[in-house]
Amino acid sequence: MFRIPSSNNGLYLGSVPESAAAKNGGTLITLDHDMVTLPGVGRTLTVAELAEHVDDMAGRLWAAGVRPSEHVAVHLSPGFDIYVLATAAARIGAVPVMLSPALEGESVAALLERLDRPHLLTDGTKLDGTLSAFPIGDLTDRVIVTTGSRPDAVTLAGLAGSPRQQPVMLHPDQPALMTHTSGTTGLPKLVVHSARSLRGRYRPQERLASLVRRRETVAIHVSYVHSRMYLALAVLLPRAMPLVIMNESAPAGVAELFAETQPGFIETHPNSFMEWEELVDHPRKPLASVRYFSSTFDAIHPSTMDRLLGASERRSPLFFQIYGQSECGPLVGRGYTRKNAHKADGRCLGFAMPGVTNFRLVSRNGARPSRETPGYIEVSTGGRALTYFGERERFDQQVHGSWWRGGDVGYRSRFGCLHLLDREVDVIPTIHSTLEVEDTLLGRLEELTELVVVAGPHQEPVPVVCTKDDRPLQAERWRSAVADLAPMAAPVQMPLTELPRTATMKIKRIELSQWLRTQEGPES
Template identity: 70%
Template sequence: MLRNPARTSGLYIGTVPEQAAATRPGTTITVDHALDVLPDVSRHLTVTELAEHVDDMAARLYAAGVRASDHVAIYKNNNFDIYILASAASRLGAVPVMLSPALDGVSATALLGRLDTPHLLTDDTKLDGVLDAAEVAAVTRGVISASPAREGVVSLHDLAGSPRREPVLLDADQPALMTHTSGTTGLPKLVIHSARSLYGRFRPQRRLARLIKSGETAAIHLSYVHSRMYLGMAVLLRKGMHVVVMNDTEPERVADLFARVRPGFVETHPNSFMEWEELASDPRRPFSNVKYFSSTFDAIHPGTMDRLLKASDRDNAVFFQIYGQSECGPLTGRSYTRKNAHKADGRCLGFPMPGITRYRLVPRNGQRPSREHPGYIEVSTPGRAIGYYGEKERFAQQAFGPWWRGGDVGFRTKVGCLHLLDREVDVIPGIHSTLEVEDAVLQRLEELAELVLVPGPNQEPLPVVCTRHGEPLDEARWAQAVADLPRMAAPIQIPLADLPRTATMKVQRIKLAADLRAQLEQAS
């Protein structure tokens, strides 16, 4: 019998569906798109069927040559089958290495070269697009495709019916999964997770899930290459919640979907929630049955929480805001209701998870950390990753015994609440907190879908704005909204779709600033 992830010191993602099927076989999973690797499979699955597909794909991967401890880099079109394929590789004791579909081919190939001659699991979208066959061949031991057969590639479609394999559970401290950092500061780092560190992330998420009724339908839009997806599925499937997995985040289609499935729990990235704000007044009332909203990865604007909570008809609807990092998982959090969301301080990230996570503030300039002199935020958690692959010294530079310095700066309030002001690399001279300025303006100008403050050519604060429907920015309203804020350059307006983003929808601020500087210099 497989070990229960809630009763061991390790969480093995390859056995999660099978464990869930043993205790909650009627749990359903609905996806809003066809699976690339299993195109004929229904979009409505039971967890038993999901476990069967993971077992099947593990057998096919074994037949393709994948063995325990091998690196299996997954770089393909964005699709829920990424979750199935990663779970299948894990079931064999291999190490899934999750590369975002949004990565360019040069970056993806560079990361492949950093690994130990990995198997590359990809598809025609990448092979016919951004990947160079010769360069890939030089850094991998072979290419496995989720698409139909082609020359020089092993197709999983041709390996249907391969003999099934028993799951391989390696030592809890060995590498079990690799994801990459958000890529907001250059070539991503490959973060190594062990089964033990994954279990350390599972614990606080399981605790939060106890507040949610099992009968609720959970609608999730999460990056398939982020560890949050695997922990989220472990919690939801174990709890027996019906899960709706979303690929399409276009507001009109989200409204149609939610009007049909009426989710009680919704989790996505902060920027996706911002994009969906306009649905708060939609006549289909897509959020009317939502009791629980959950946002991770980044701080969320208070106005977004307020509008979404007011769009729910449920008594005591709650918005959970969780602060975490790729290297550590969830760290602090707090909840908001209709009574206090509109008064929320957008820089407030809440409190550590009792008995699980801790944080401390370390001086940056010799001054005691405060709002005026924010300190480095360091955290301690059993969910901390075990390293950066191929960059041991780089990881060690951020580790101080049990403490991890993630690059954010902030301060602690009198009641112990953690406030984040900026990432250290995003600090702009003359601006106390770029995030604080963005919160204030977004609260005042509802027509804005996004505002990002970056350093201009001369390090001046340069606002980049996106309106909800592409309408021109009203300059008079802008001037009024920023009159009491630090002096900034004239705003630059671009379409929302043109913002460079990571797999978790974070804006790549450094890339955005560099692109704008290049454009401005060229224009002059």
């Protein structure tokens, strides 16, 4: 059923901590939270200790009845425990299915049903909360709880001391990990990764890491259920880079953490970087030590890059913008400096990585793809996933030979840069690019903390705005800022915390648009 292939054929997540520990076991990992599953660990551990915990948990999962190639749905409260337990499942050849802590119970139940009775690895908080209204026992083969006990469930804590197991490595083209799409357009799709496709994702990320010439402390605030977390640690752990793994993104706590740990490299979601703009003027200078900023989930606004780079006191800091998708991993990218970030075109995502990724533009209407007539963006990469679990036909509709059509539209500049204008489902006919409008206005109005342009009740473009400290938006400043832009409805202001988001902090634009349609009408 399984064999141990050459490591060149695939990346085996379950062996990453052990391999890294053999090289650099003393490297420190700092957490901003306690792991509920491992309460005695505290907030600092070494790579060697991480490998020991993964091996321990793998033995417990085997004792609980988990076997190679079986699905283990991982749905836990946020914490580094998620990485430890998912990696432990992978170590014994099981297929971790990563379900975001932010998913509603209805979505979790629907995905469990699609998986056809998987093991469920969860905790009491989830069982008593979002999952309490659903027949979890009927939807799963067995429930494994990380803490406490539940009737008809296996208690992981009760399996301490279980015999350790040798790592199991499935064939490189068998399923090895499942993550889900962002869920911006309904029930998330389960993306199936293999060891070979994970190796394909590893290559561009390893190339980026090779640009970091000196040893830096790396701070990571990324969803624990996203493939990016597993690839980031696969690249960083063997390099002896001290890590800071973050649960929280609130600026006040981040300021204290960064002031203490002095990271030289930060990676997070674009929206978290926007939230951290207020750290620029913080008296403890929490961003002074940062040489590298990295954003890998969405395009980021140029004004955000400019402000963060300006807060660094390192010589020649860099901001890496990487464009990728759940189905394919990182695809194109480029770097920005203090000299060019402020004048960057926010729609320019960067360039393909020679020998690793490629992209092309395909006409939508018979016209040659250009800024005025954007085309479908199709990409080619060794990191493309195998399929959507239970939805192969849906996946195959986006496959065109060796090319993948991900649903974005854009064009290629004369310099070869890929420009993303919009998601196809977010296109508003009267607006050239909603993302371009957002870039422009966020650069003009410093009081804004977020701006999203979505379709209103009559398909009119409606700007939804959030301001610093929720202060009222000044009507005259708004009118001046939008005077040279395409007509839009009056802005709708709402608190930043009320914007619907995915696990990777993306705004759920369709959900926001649907909410607008239920209102009496936008207010200025």
